[in-house]
Amino acid sequence: MFEEKIIPLDGWISTFVDWLVENHREFFQLLKWPVEKTLIGFDMGLNALPPLVIILAIAVLAWRFSGKSLAIFSIAAMGFIGVLGFWEDTMTTLAMVLSSVLFCTIVGIPIGIAAGRSDRFDKTSRPFLDAMQTTPSFVYLVPIVMLFSVGNVAGVLATIIFCMPPIIRLTSLGIRQVHPELIEAALAFGANRWQVLLKVQIPLAMPTILAGLNQTIMMALAMVVIAALIGAGGLGSPVVLGLNTLDIGLAVTAGLSIVLLAMVLDRVSQAMAGKNNR
Numbered sequence: 001m002f003e004e005k006i007i008p009l010d011g012w013i014s015t016f017v018d019w020l021v022e023n024h025r026e027f028f029q030l031l032k033w034p035v036e037k038t039l040i041g042f043d044m045g046l047n048a049l050p051p052l053v054i055i056l057a058i059a060v061l062a063w064r065f066s067g068k069s070l071a072i073f074s075i076a077a078m079g080f081i082g083v084l085g086f087w088e089d090t091m092t093t094l095a096m097v098l099s100s101v102l103f104c105t106i107v108g109i110p111i112g113i114a115a116g117r118s119d120r121f122d123k124t125s126r127p128f129l130d131a132m133q134t135t136p137s138f139v140y141l142v143p144i145v146m147l148f149s150v151g152n153v154a155g156v157l158a159t160i161i162f163c164m165p166p167i168i169r170l171t172s173l174g175i176r177q178v179h180p181e182l183i184e185a186a187l188a189f190g191a192n193r194w195q196v197l198l199k200v201q202i203p204l205a206m207p208t209i210l211a212g213l214n215q216t217i218m219m220a221l222a223m224v225v226i227a228a229l230i231g232a233g234g235l236g237s238p239v240v241l242g243l244n245t246l247d248i249g250l251a252v253t254a255g256l257s258i259v260l261l262a263m264v265l266d267r268v269s270q271a272m273a274g275k276n277n278r
Helices: 009-023 025-048 051-065 068-083 087-117 119-134 137-148 152-163 165-176 180-188 193-230 236-245 248-277
Strands: none
Touching: 009 025, 009 137, 025 087, 025 137, 025 152, 051 068, 051 248, 068 087, 068 248, 087 119, 087 152, 087 165, 087 193, 087 236, 087 248, 119 165, 137 152, 137 193, 152 165, 152 193, 165 193, 180 193, 193 236, 193 248, 236 248
């Protein structure tokens, strides 16, 4: 019955993307500009700072939000990455993650708040979030390359699209979980809608929002590694090089660096969410 293609959807998509590239390239370059500038700033800043300063800064954050154990682990993990010879690649990866998470936060939290306060908007946005979250990460790479070329910026743009759904969904969930009686009490005392949002809903939803931020950070770290396939730098590059040259030592040590960085980011962001919850 289905031996032959009936609906040439792939051809329609290719034609549409080609039309975008030919007629709206300036618009996509405009979208690329703030991401590029942010990424360059983070990358140059992190690589310009002495490694000891960055390690101590991460350790202070870990100690502030969790305690001595996480601080010691963070120092050991980041120091081990340094002695493996992947410090510069790690800072580039961290810059890509920070850039992606920054734009996901700027765009995602307002969308999540809107979805949390409007059932109609929530129902409208849900199919798009489902598609963004379930589409295989490799599928994003081809249109991103066609629209934005290759390199670190293209990798960050693909990462932003891939890892934005968690912060939108959990922000919406946090807003919806605020007890209606608290909102009614605020309105009864004369608060307007903006005051209710800023003084009641967002503070009470903050633990859930921070949990979404944690998930966004983890997904961003996973995606920036995959983005090495389209020329993005960072720790993904030695992994891809090790795969192409069958250099198992290079691939494993770079992969171990990714794991350690992910553990540090995950523990610190979880500790921040837990501290806020208390």
